Amino acid sequence: MQAGLHPCSQGITFAPVTPDVITSTVDKAAVAQVLRDIALLLQLDGESGYRVRAYEMGADRIAGLPQELGPLVAEGRLESLPGIGPALAEKISELVTTGRLGYLEELKAKFPPGLLELMKLPDIGPKKVATLWRELQVGSVDDLERACREGRVRQLRGFGEKSEAKMLEGIAVYRRARGERKLLGDVLPVAEALLEHVKASPGVVRASLGGSVRRRAETVADVDIIASAKDAAPVLDALANAPGVAAVLGKGGSKCSVRMTAGDLQVDLRVLPDEDYATALHHFTGSKAHHIRLRNLGHERGLKISEWGVQRDDGTKVPVTDEAALYALLDMQYVPPELREDNGEVEAARERRLPEDLVTLEDVQGAVHAHSTWSDGKNSLEEMALAARALGLKYLTVTEHSQAAIYAGGLKVEDLQRQWEEIDRINAAVPGVRLLKGIEVDILETGALDYPDSVLEQLEVVIGSIHVRHGMDEDQMTRRLLNALDNPCLQILGHPTGRLLPSREPYPVRMEEILERAAERGVAVEVNGKPARLDIKSEYVRQAVQRGVRLVVSCDAHRQEDLRNLAFAVATARRGWARKRDILNTLPADSFVAALRARR
Template identity: 75%
Template structure:
C-alpha cells in the first residue's frame, strides 16, 4: 500500500470539517479539523516522519485525537471515522458546499426537504421552481443559486496560477489608485501572500467615500459581469481567466487591520487572535479593541504585530508554519531576499535553442530591468525537440556572446548551458566541455516515469559530476498539468549540501520548483539557491518576481541566493562551492 501524501491527508481533514458542519457539530470541533489541515499544509516537515516518530502533537493545534486519526489515515490508507461520515450523505453534497451562498444549513435543508443531493439535481430543482418554495429561500435565492452553479461550472476544478492572475490584479490596482480621494489600495488574500495558485482575488481600498471606488471596479475594462454591489463592497467576474474579484472600501483608520484580516492565512489569524485574547485584546478586520471597548490606533500592520509583542511578519510567511513562534522570540529573518537584491537573471534561452528572442534582445531587456548579467543556458544536444545544441554549436554561440558583451558595456552575458540529466544521472556533454562553461544547470526533461528509487539515484549521480553547478527545476512538476516525479527530496538536498551543488528556485509560474517547503528544507541545510526566470522570451524575465516570492515563502534570505552577487563573484562562488 502506498501511504497517502500530505495533500491527500489535508483534503480529508477539510472534508471532515465540511461533513461535521452538515451534521451540525459545534464550531470549535469543526474548526479543529480546518486548523489541523492548515498546520499540515504549512509545515515543511515530512508527514511520514512526523507520524512514524509520534511527533504530530508537536504541531500547534493538533491534539491526541486528531493525531490518532491522521496516524490511522497515513498508516492504513483509510480513516474509519471519515468513511462512516461520508456514508451518511450523498457524495454530491460536498460539491454543493462549494457553491456561492450555499452553506451547510441550506445544503441540509435541500437534502431533507427535496432530496437534492448533487449540483446537477440542485440545478434541475431550481429550474423547476421547487427551491423557491422552501422556507428561507425564495425566487431571488433560486436565481442566485443558478448563477452560482454557472460560475462554479465554468471555474470548476482549477485554481488559477499566480502568474496568470497578477497582471489583471495590477491593472485593477492602477485604476483604483487613480480614483480621487483614494488613500491606500492593496491586494489581499493568496495574491498578497504570493501563493502558487489563486481562487478569488481580494482587493482593499481606503477612501472617505466608497461609491466612486466601487464604481471604478464595476466599470473596469475586462469586467464580464457585476456579481453584486453594495455600500462598501463590489464583486465582479473578469473575462480574463474567468476570475472573481471582490473589492472592499473602508475608512483609512481601519485599513491596516482589514488588510491583515483579508490577507490571511486563516491559520495565522486564528493564532494571532488567540495571542490577542491573552493580552486582553480583540483583533478583527474592524480594528483592535481592549476589553472595555477602547479602540487602539493601528496605522499599519507593523503596529498590529507590535501590540502583540512580536516582529512584523511579511505576508509571504503568514501560514502558521513556525513564523509566529519565531516572531515572538525575535528570530524571524528580517533580510528575506527581495527583487531589489537580485543582480542577475539565471536560466535563459534564446533563438539558439527554443527561445523567441536573440541573445542581444534578451540582454538588452534584462539590462533595462536594472540587472547586471544574464546566464545563457540553452538546451543540450539530447533535447532535439527544444533545439538542443551540439558541442560545436555551443562553441559558435560563445562568439556571439563575446560580441554582445562588447556592445553592452556594464552588462554581461555568462556562458552556460541547461544540460540534460540522462537516465543514469550522466550529463549530456563531456566533462571537458562543461569545465569550459561559466554556469551549468542540470535538469531532467525526459523519463519522468522512473520510480522513486531510480529518480532519486539519478539526481544523486548527477550531483557527483564535477561539471554540474546548479540543479534545475528539481521535481519536474507543472502545476495543474504534471505531478512532481517521485523523488526523496531530503536525500537530494543532503547531497547538494555535501557536494556544493546550488539548487534552482524556478520562477516559471507553472513550475515554481523548488516549491516552498523544499526551499525551507534547503535553507535549513545551508544549500545555496538561485532565483531564476526560465525565460524563453523577453517577457519571461519578469518570472524572477515569482521565483523571489517562492524563495521568500521558504524563508530564504539574501545571503542564501547566489545571484544577489555581482557577475564575477557569482561565477567564482559557483566554482568554489564544487571544490570545497
C-alpha cells in the same frame, strides 16, 4: 466511476476485475472513451488512418452494445462483435480485467499530460485537438487559452475569431465547473493593473492587494483588494467600470465584486475608513490559520482583533496605523505576508528570530536560466541582453538546451562554440549587461550529464535538469539525481522535482537526500520562477536554507517577457524564508561565477 470523467486522461483507472466478478456491470462508456483516447493519440503520433478508424469504430461498437460487456470479456466472445479484431479484443480484455492498459500508457508518455484534457472542453473534438497540437503545440487547457488570447488559433485553417471566442467561453465554463485555482503568474498582472486603477480613484488614501495573491501563493482562486477612503462609492464605481470587467456580481455600500473577462477571474474590493485599513488588510490577507493564531494571542492580552479594528475588553478601540503596529501590540516581530501560513512564523516572531533580511527582487543582480533562438527561445541573444538591461539586471546566464533535447533544438558541441563567439560580440557591443556562457544540460537516465566534462569545464554556468523519463520510481529517480550531483561539473540543479502546475505532479524523489547531497557537494539548487513550475516549492526552499544549500532564483526565460519571472522565484524564496545571503545571484557577475565554481 464519476460520470463524465475520462479514466485515463484524469489518471483514473478501473478497479481490477477478477474472473469471478467479471460478469458484473462494466462501464461501457468509459471503455469506449479509452479507445477514443487511443485513436486521438495515434492520430497525433502520425499513425495511418486505418488504425485510427479501427479504434474509433471499436469505441462506437462498445458504447452501443445492447448487452453487458463483462460477460463478453469473461467468455472470450469480444471478437464475435463486428469491427473487434484480435488485437483490439486483447486490449479491451486487459483494460477490463486489470484496470489498466499498457499500450495507452506508452502512447500517453509521448505527449503532454494535459492533452487529453482538451477533449473535455465544449465543442472540441479529436480533429481540432490534433490540429492544435500539430500546428501550435497546444498541449493543455492553459496552452489553448494562451494561444487564443495571442490570436494564434484564428490563423489556422478552419478556425477563426469566432472559434477563438467560443473556445475561451468553453474554457471559462470548464474551469467554473471544476472550481479550478489559477496560476499566480496568470492572475498577478490582472490584479496589479486593477490595483493601480483603484489607487487612482477619487479619495483613495491607501490600497493594497490582499488574500493569497498578496501572500504569493502558487495558485489563487480570486483577487482581494483593500482600500481606504472617506467615501467608498466612487472607488467601488471605479472597479465596476474598470477595463476588462465582464460583469458586476454585486455592489453595496463598502464592497464590489466583479468577474473579469481574462480567465473568468472574480475580484472583490472592500473600501473602509482609513482607521480600519490596517486591520482589514491583515484580515483579508490571511491566511485564515495565521489570523486565528493572532486572534488567540490578542484574546490572551484582553484584545479583540477583527477586520474592523482592535478593541479592548472594555470596548475602547486601539489605534492601529499599520500591520507592524498590530504585531507590536502582540509583542511580535512584523511577519511579511509571504510567511503568514502558520508554519512556525508565529513562534519565530514571538521569539524575535524571524529573518528580517528576506531576499527582495532589488537584491538580485543577474537572471539565471535563459534560452534564445539558438534552442527553443523566441528572441535572439541580443534582444534578451537588451531586455535584461532594461530591467536593471547586470548579467544574464545563457543556458540553452543540450544535444539530447532534440525536441527543444538542443545544441551540439560545435553549436556551442559558435554561440560563444556571438556572446563575445554582444558583450562587446552592449554595455551595462553581461551574457554568461552556460548550458542547461540534460541529466540522462543514469544521472550522467549530456556533454563530456571537457566541454562543461569551459562554461561559466552549468545547470543540470531532467526533461524526459519522469516515470521512474522513487529509488531510480533519487539515484539519478544523486549521481548527477556527484558530477564535479554540475553547478546548479534545475527545477528539481519536474512538476508543472497544474498538469504534472512532481516525480517521486527523496528530496531530503537530494538537498543533503547538494549541501555536501556545494551544488546550488534552482528556485524556478516560471509560473507553471515554481520548482522547488517553498517548503523545500526552507529545508534547503536549514541545510545550508546554496540557491539561485531563476526566470526560465524563453522570451523577453519571461525575464519578469524572477519576481515569482523571489516570492517563492521568500515564502521559504530565504535571505539575500542564501541566493547566489544577488552577487555581482564575477563573484557569482566564482561561487558556482567553488565546489566543496
